Amino acid sequence: MSLPQILFLVVGVITLGAAVAVVTSRNVLHSAFLLALTFFGVAVLYVLLDTPYLAAAQVLVYIGAISVLIIFAIMLSRKVAAPDLVQRNSQWLLSLIVAVLLFGVLAYLTLQTAWPAAKQALGVDAIGGLGEAFVGTYALPFEVVSVVLLVALVGAIIIARER
Amino acid sequence: MQVLDDLWIRIAVWFRGLLESFLPPWAVQLTMDVLGILLLIVLGIVVVLAFTYMERKVIARVGDRIGPNRAGPFGIFQAIADAIKMLTKEDVTPTNADRWLFLAAPIVVIIPAVLLYAVLPLGRGMVGVDLNIAVVFVVAMGGIPILTMLMAGWASNNKYALLGAFRTVAQLISYEVPMVVALLTVVLLAGTMSTVGIVEAQASFPFALVTPVAFVVYMLAGLAELNRTPFDLLEADSEIVAGYFIEYSGMKFAMFFLAEYINLFMVAGMITTLFLAGWQWPILPSWLWFLIKVVLVIFLMMWIRATFPRFRIDQMLGFAWKALVPLSLINLFLVALVAKVLEPGWVRTGVLFVSNLALLAGAIAIMAQVARKREERARAAGEAAIKRYYGSEVR
Secondary structure (H helix, E strand, C coil): HHHHHHHHHHHHHHHHHHHHHHHHHHCHHHHHHHHHHHHHHHHHHHHCCCHHHHHHHHHHHHHHHHHHHHHHHHHHHHCCCCCCCCCCHHHHHHHHHHHHHHHHHHHHHHHHHCCCCCCCCCCCCHHHHHHHHHHCCCCCCCCHHHHHHHHHHHHHHHHHHCC | HHHHCCHHHHHHHHHHHHHHHHCCHHHHHHHHHHHHHHHHHHHHHHHHHHHHHHHHHHHHHHCCCCCHHHHHHHHHHHHHHHHHHHHHHHCCCCCCCHHHHHHHHHHHHHHHHHEEEEHCCCCCCCEEEEEEEHHHHHHHHCHHHHHEEEEEEECCCCCHHHHHHHHHHHHHHHHHHHHHHHHHHHHHHHHCCCHHHHHHCCCCCCCCCCCCCHHHHHHHHHHHHHCCCCCCCCCCCCHHHCCHHHCHHHHHHHHHHHHHHHHHHHHHHHHHHHHHHCCCCCCHHHHHHHHHHHHHHHHHHHHHHHHHHCHHHHHHHHHHHHHHHHHHHHHHHHHHHHHHCCCCCCHHHHHHHHHHHHHHHHHHHHHHHHHHHHHHHHHHHHHHHHHHHHHHCCC
């Protein structure tokens, strides 16, 4: 076993362990911080797969923005860590079925896919290619997405504004 | 001179040769990598010792005091004495603290700070790793401290700590926007996101001359990211008593302190790399130039700290969103336009320099106008209140 493989296993175990702990933890805030750890583990996996830009974007978006947002939302709500906090409601059976179905579909797809490996390594200037694709081939979808985000931003401000 | 310039690289090559004489190739590579990482961490700690001493001395001189002068000649061992004191202090954990998060926060806070050193070009050919997305990496790592501050603030189970953490998040998220736009301006001019490439692109003109607006915006945003005066609201000793790390003592406190000064060196290093041509400039060895520029930038930050009072939170957020963000965006458009039309050279630099100065002057004029209007309005409101109270004009 080579060094990258050992690293992959270690990081994979940490990521999965953190992901399990997110669900089982009784303290919602602990779950949120463990979720950030899971995101970070995924970012490390991206680094091991030779896609540093994806890793940096993962850290930037998921840890720098989404995790902070989740933690803020939790802190603004009451009863963060009550020991008598019930972890399920009346719909647990339904959600269990949906979760199992989703897992089944994902597992089926994973097993069916052939996973063709790329013949050569990614070029050094992969990030340049990404940029050119954004403002060249996919300029229109890229702009549309940014407009959608802007609309969401303005809409959030209008909804939250005091009258 | 050439020997001095390559001093550290020569030492590394010599050491590698020494290792190769009795170790297999993979062990040589591993030893060199581990040593490189250790060196960067040690650099961080040395930096902390040096700059805490410098900070105390500079602030003391500005305040017409002497500063530390007991431990060793000119008090240079003061930092070491402080470090030993820190290590021997009692390590207190509040009873109602969240034990695991309380323990994790000071450990997590140091990791992104040290990781950032990897992309800092310390001299010609002296960089931990020449990442072609170094700028994105720096921005991404800058987002992690927000999480650790929330972690420390909440786990302490203390109102002041939580208030400090909330203030931090508002501040860091707001100032990240103008910072990234200023970074984007530099990336546009250099045509690369690698820190090494950005330094090489400044062979003829440092970007501080090409686009002073981006330099000023980045400097201010950097001060805010470092939580230094005038943006030190989350520590604000007189209001919330040191903010999010109020409950930490001993070595755990030292970790926050360490991270703060490692980040100070990092931000000064980024300013040097992005705007002051990094290790470039003639005569002196490259690594010495880098160090001189970093120390000058840090001195400027200490000077600012010793001179200016603290912002109020509404002023601080208003300054970020109403002044820095529009200014940096206009500058980005300006630079993109000029860089597209004109070829690199004296003319382009001159045009950009003059237009940037005009932009800066315009922004300051508008801000002064707004401030004057606001002051007039406040005075009128005050006079009206006095009139209401006394029923007539006050002589």
